[in-house]
Amino acid sequence: MKEVSFKIDGRDCKAEKGQNLIEAAKQNGIFIPTLCYFKHLNPLGSCRVCTVKQNGKPIAGCTVSIAEGMDIEVNTPELLDNRKAILEMMFVEGNHFCPSCEKSGDCQMQNLGYETGIRYTRFPHLFVDRIVDARPERIVVNQNRCIKCKRCIEEVITNDGFKVFNFTNRGNQTLVSVDYEQEAKLSEAQAEHAMHICPTGSILVKGKTFGKPFGDRQFDYAHEGQNIPLTDIKKQVKSNKRKMRVATTSLAGCFGCHMSLLDVDLGLLDLIELVEFNKSPLTDIKKFTERCDIGLIEGGCCNTDNIEVLREFRKNCDILVSVGECAIWGGLPAIRNTVPLEDCLKEAYLDSLTSEEGETVIPHHEDIPKILNKVYSNHEVVKIDYHIPGCPPNANHIWNVVKNLLFEEEFSISYPEFKYD
Amino acid sequence: MDRTQLLNKLWEFQHRLGYISKESISTLSKKLNVSTVEIESVVSFYHFFHKKPTGKHTIYLNNSIISDLKGFEDVKATFEKETGCSFGEYGNKEFSLFETSCIGMSDQEPAALINFQPFTDLTPSKVRNIIQKIKNGENVKDFSSKTISKIHYTPDDDKTVIFRNYELGKSVKEGLKFTPQEIIDKIYKSKLKGCGGAFFDVGYKWQSCKRNEDTEKYIICNADEGEPGTFKDRAIFQHLPGLVIEGMILAGYATGAKEGIIYLRAEYQYFKQKLEDLIQEFYTQNLLGKNIQSIDGFDFEIRIQLGAGSYVCGAASALIESMQGRRGEPPVRMWSATKHGFKHKPTVVNNVESLAYASRIIELGEDYFLSMGTKETPGTKLISISGDVAKAGIYEIEYGTSIRELLGIEMAQATAPYYVQVSGPSGECVSPAEFDRKICMEDILCGGSFMVFNRTRDILHILRNFMEFFKEESCGVCTPCRAGNFILNEKVKKMQRGLASQDDVDEIKKWGKIIKLSSRCGLGKSSPNSLIFSIDKFKDYYNLKIAPSNEFQNVEFDMEAAIHEFDSIIKDTQL
Numbered sequence: 001m002k003e004v005s006f007k008i009d010g011r012d013c014k015a016e017k018g019q020n021l022i023e024a025a026k027q028n029g030i031f032i033p034t035l036c037y038f039k040h041l042n043p044l045g046s047c048r049v050c051t052v053k054q055n056g057k058p059i060a061g062c063t064v065s066i067a068e069g070m071d072i073e074v075n076t077p078e079l080l081d082n083r084k085a086i087l088e089m090m091f092v093e094g095n096h097f098c099p100s101c102e103k104s105g106d107c108q109m110q111n112l113g114y115e116t117g118i119r120y121t122r123f124p125h126l127f128v129d130r131i132v133d134a135r136p137e138r139i140v141v142n143q144n145r146c147i148k149c150k151r152c153i154e155e156v157i158t159n160d161g162f163k164v165f166n167f168t169n170r171g172n173q174t175l176v177s178v179d180y181e182q183e184a185k186l187s188e189a190q191a192e193h194a195m196h197i198c199p200t201g202s203i204l205v206k207g208k209t210f211g212k213p214f215g216d217r218q219f220d221y222a223h224e225g226q227n228i229p230l231t232d233i234k235k236q237v238k239s240n241k242r243k244m245r246v247a248t249t250s251l252a253g254c255f256g257c258h259m260s261l262l263d264v265d266l267g268l269l270d271l272i273e274l275v276e277f278n279k280s281p282l283t284d285i286k287k288f289t290e291r292c293d294i295g296l297i298e299g300g301c302c303n304t305d306n307i308e309v310l311r312e313f314r315k316n317c318d319i320l321v322s323v324g325e326c327a328i329w330g331g332l333p334a335i336r337n338t339v340p341l342e343d344c345l346k347e348a349y350l351d352s353l354t355s356e357e358g359e360t361v362i363p364h365h366e367d368i369p370k371i372l373n374k375v376y377s378n379h380e381v382v383k384i385d386y387h388i389p390g391c392p393p394n395a396n397h398i399w400n401v402v403k404n405l406l407f408e409e410e411f412s413i414s415y416p417e418f419k420y421d
Numbered sequence: 422m423d424r425t426q427l428l429n430k431l432w433e434f435q436h437r438l439g440y441i442s443k444e445s446i447s448t449l450s451k452k453l454n455v456s457t458v459e460i461e462s463v464v465s466f467y468h469f470f471h472k473k474p475t476g477k478h479t480i481y482l483n484n485s486i487i488s489d490l491k492g493f494e495d496v497k498a499t500f501e502k503e504t505g506c507s508f509g510e511y512g513n514k515e516f517s518l519f520e521t522s523c524i525g526m527s528d529q530e531p532a533a534l535i536n537f538q539p540f541t542d543l544t545p546s547k548v549r550n551i552i553q554k555i556k557n558g559e560n561v562k563d564f565s566s567k568t569i570s571k572i573h574y575t576p577d578d579d580k581t582v583i584f585r586n587y588e589l590g591k592s593v594k595e596g597l598k599f600t601p602q603e604i605i606d607k608i609y610k611s612k613l614k615g616c617g618g619a620f621f622d623v624g625y626k627w628q629s630c631k632r633n634e635d636t637e638k639y640i641i642c643n644a645d646e647g648e649p650g651t652f653k654d655r656a657i658f659q660h661l662p663g664l665v666i667e668g669m670i671l672a673g674y675a676t677g678a679k680e681g682i683i684y685l686r687a688e689y690q691y692f693k694q695k696l697e698d699l700i701q702e703f704y705t706q707n708l709l710g711k712n713i714q715s716i717d718g719f720d721f722e723i724r725i726q727l728g729a730g731s732y733v734c735g736a737a738s739a740l741i742e743s744m745q746g747r748r749g750e751p752p753v754r755m756w757s758a759t760k761h762g763f764k765h766k767p768t769v770v771n772n773v774e775s776l777a778y779a780s781r782i783i784e785l786g787e788d789y790f791l792s793m794g795t796k797e798t799p800g801t802k803l804i805s806i807s808g809d810v811a812k813a814g815i816y817e818i819e820y821g822t823s824i825r826e827l828l829g830i831e832m833a834q835a836t837a838p839y840y841v842q843v844s845g846p847s848g849e850c851v852s853p854a855e856f857d858r859k860i861c862m863e864d865i866l867c868g869g870s871f872m873v874f875n876r877t878r879d880i881l882h883i884l885r886n887f888m889e890f891f892k893e894e895s896c897g898v899c900t901p902c903r904a905g906n907f908i909l910n911e912k913v914k915k916m917q918r919g920l921a922s923q924d925d926v927d928e929i930k931k932w933g934k935i936i937k938l939s940s941r942c943g944l945g946k947s948s949p950n951s952l953i954f955s956i957d958k959f960k961d962y963y964n965l966k967i968a969p970s971n972e973f974q975n976v977e978f979d980m981e982a983a984i985h986e987f988d989s990i991i992k993d994t995q996l
């Protein structure tokens with residue numbers, strides 16, 4: 001085989017002529033993230049995460065065969081942002097509730113989210129209602145999580161040569177459908193292989209999803225020792241020496257983020273030296289008594305009261321931070337966003353196991369907040385300055401961000417503390 | 422059974438039963454020895470194939486922007502009222518109503534296909550009349566509309582290329598006086614550019630196919646004409662279909678291909694029979710078949726392949742997939758079609774109009790062609806003009822003609838033109854400040870669609886229609902196009918509700934660029950174009966649409982809309 005020279009981001013590289021760029025880059029120590037590319041399969045070119053520029057022209061990296069003198073760009077600011085954007089599109093297109101996903105910690109898409117440092121998505125979540133198909137013999141296909149990478153379509157074939165999966169419909173209705181007849185022919189090992197190659201938690205094998213407990217999974221300890229810098233944080237420039245004021249609240253959240261706040265343990269004592277709490281469940285101060293430097297918001301907005309409180313925070317705080325998944329994009333309460341409000345209310349108040357027989361009244365009163373048509377993320381309602389992901393976010397993550405914001409200290413977040421679940 | 426026959430088989434079932442049943446799918450999967458989900462994947466990709474039974478009359482009403490401004494809503498409401506069915510649902514035994522993307526009738530909108538027979542210039546009273554006739558048992562074929570488009574303009578006699586006298590077989594007979602290489606040289610010299618929208622050099626394409634030593638090669642005529650607002654290919658087929666066939670024969674002669682296939686969009690199947698009759702006439706005159714015009718070993722066959730309702734299948738690579746009985750997903754680009762095309766054999770895909778030009782160039786000589794137009798794009802071009810103009814129809818113009826001339830009194834006679842969409846939704850919008858731009862390679866190219874909107878039309882309404890189109894027609898295989906167009910459409914909706922800030926406008930531009938950069942095929946690479954262009958070109962309009970920002974809230978949140986649903990549920994359930 002002939003060896004050729006080419007360039008990645010200006011660096012001289014060598015590889016076999018005709019080798020796939022993803023592999024060639026890896027050999028030269030450069031990692032190009034992909035979600036659909038899969039070893040021996042022909043390049044699928046469907047996820048577009050690996051988009052690079054070849055001699056100035058954008059192209060999916062997995063479809064490039066190396067030739068002499070190629071000039072490849074991989075990690076330019078434009079391409080890095082593009083990569084992040086495509087991942088964000090995947091997050092908003094499906095319904096990815098990492099905290100309740102069986103694959104969390106083993107999910108390649110989730111891991112790539114950490115690696116690209118996604119804290120929130122620039123795009124609005126689409127909340128399209130998608131089905132979970134448990135009819136197949138061995139597997140369950142959860143369309144909420146499918147990113148249409150096509151790996152399973154090309155890779156999972158029965159012993160007698162039939163495809164088990166295929167796309168149906170088109171456009172944003174496209175889904176990966178299962179052929180029940182063929183699926184039934186799969187062996188246990190073949191079914192597990194299907195689950196394994198799925199880069200998300202879309203294909204699961206019944207009874208095999210918790211083989212490894214959370215915390216011990218392949219990406220749980222990945223990149224230990226590496227840090228995510230917090231460079232794009234807006235700094236609070238203040239010269240006075242007074243204690244900084246912090247306010248917190250929980251909107252449509254579970255108080256889990258507040259519990260996590262307390263998890264700094266003894267660190268809390270140091271903290272009290274530096275900051276004082278104004279309006280917050282921790283102090284039980286109900287109304288702002290002074291303007292605050294920073295407001296930490298847990299939970300998104302599911303009713304009119306949430307909106308009012310959030311707006312009040314925006315008025316009274318210099319910097320607002322969304323803390324946790326629910327605040328950032330709705331989180332678990334947003335599971336209802338794919339269901340019409342009327343059905344939700346009926347299920348909760350009229351048809352539930354605990355409602356009175358023949359109940360016809362959905363509670364409402366001028367003093368009770370109204371339920372919004374869907375759960376909104378906080379940045380859909382007011383301007384949010386910073387987002388801390390996690391469910392709940394790690395205590396160190398929260399306080400590092402707060403300290404960074406208030407005291408202009410340079411901090412970074414260690415990888416294992418950066419979580420969506 | 423051969424997989425390339427799959428679309429035809431599916432059409433057979435669709436026509437015979439009104440849908441493609443589970444049993445039909447199962448039969449086909451057995452015949453092809455593939456899993457049923459693979460057949461389903463094809464069926465569900467195409468708009469005109471149904472998995473549920475349709476009524477005896479399927480009505481496809483065009484929902485393009487031109488239809489919209491000519492009265493789509495009223496016509497739609499009348500269809501629903503008269504048939505008692507709703508659009509998008511499967512209706513009753515008699516009728517099923519569906520909306521569909523542009524059906525190539527923009528000079529006669531609103532238009533619909535009823536059992537694939539055309540009905541144009543619809544009004545509510547016309548619709549009532551049609552439904553009554555159907556209910557009386559009349560056959561739609563007997564009273565469908567004449568669709569032949571008016572040729573409103575051709576250059577002076579000595580400058581017309583396409584729309585002049587036609588004599589069957591003349592170009593082929595002229596062409597056979599030359600060697601295949603000479604034919605290619607002539608086309609190459611004429612600088613003929615593909616008219617399907619990509620403006621690729623036709624001579625170059627033929628040459629690279631010829632150079633290939635494979636003995637099996639194909640010529641494909643791309644008659645998918647899906648770009649909204651385009652109807653010039655239909656006009657060629659209805660006025661001078663022979664030119665296209667001769668262009669294919671010449672391409673076959675030049676490249677060494679023995680088989681030609683016309684990929685005809687399903688929307689045009691009402692003239693398929695006529696086209697087939699003409700092809701038969703070519704066989705009779707020994708212009709097709711074996712040893713054409715007694716040239717030993719020059720064999721060429723032509724057949725028609727019907728599409729099934731998919732815009733992206735107009736993209737050459739997706740078209741080839743479709744012809745092979747697959748979903749119209751443009752494959753990952755590893756080779757060009759002239760190397761590995763249809764059945765992995767060298768293939769030339771040319772647009773209808775390109776082939777018509779090729780035969781005229783051979784007939785009239787390349788010097789004739791070169792004496793007109795501009796340096797980069799000699800000759801003439803067909804433009805289909807629609808929208809707010811007095812004379813919608815077909816225009817053969819010399820390259821270099823300005824937009825102002827096209828809109829002017831000599832030509833289309835536009836009234837207060839304000840927003841002109843050149844080359845369809847995937848093309849470029851043009852504001853009055855640019856009306857002096859010229860249609861040519863050196864300035865702005867036009868694939869054929871030229872839609873004119875006057876000052877009373879709302880730009881966001883137009884763009885929303887375009888985004889809905891792309892959202893519907895994206896093949897769904899790649900993330901940026903599948904999800905990105907959906908997201909952009911949500912943004913446009915937000916702007917329409919008056920909730921957008923300057924940030925939203927900036928985001929549209931940024932997000933559009935991401936979609937363009939990373940999409941797999943031309944659809945995603947061009948879908949955000951009009952939105953992005955319009956923001957820079959119609960600044961005054963956008964300034965009026967942007968909500969003033971509020972220091973504290975900074976984001977426009979529509980509280981009314983957010984609680985409306987709750988209020989109405991409470992009202993309904995508390996009685």
Ligand SMILES: Cc1cc2nc3c(=O)[nH]c(=O)nc-3n(C[C@H](O)[C@H](O)[C@H](O)COP(=O)(O)O)c2cc1C
Pocket residue numbers: 614615616617618619620621623643644645646647648732733734735736737738770771772773775776942943944
């Ligand atoms: C999304 C998409 C749709 C297209 N639709 C058509 C079409 O309807 N008709 C056509 O001739 N070309 C269409 N094209 C262009 C074809 O890919 C191809 O360039 C053309 O058929 C080549 O013929 P030409 O060189 O003679 O123009 C389309 C391209 C894309 C990306």
Ligand code: SF4
Pocket residue numbers: 733750751894895896897898899900902903940941942943944945946
């Ligand atoms: S850009 Fe759109 S149409 Fe083209 S391959 Fe991607 S999803 Fe399909």
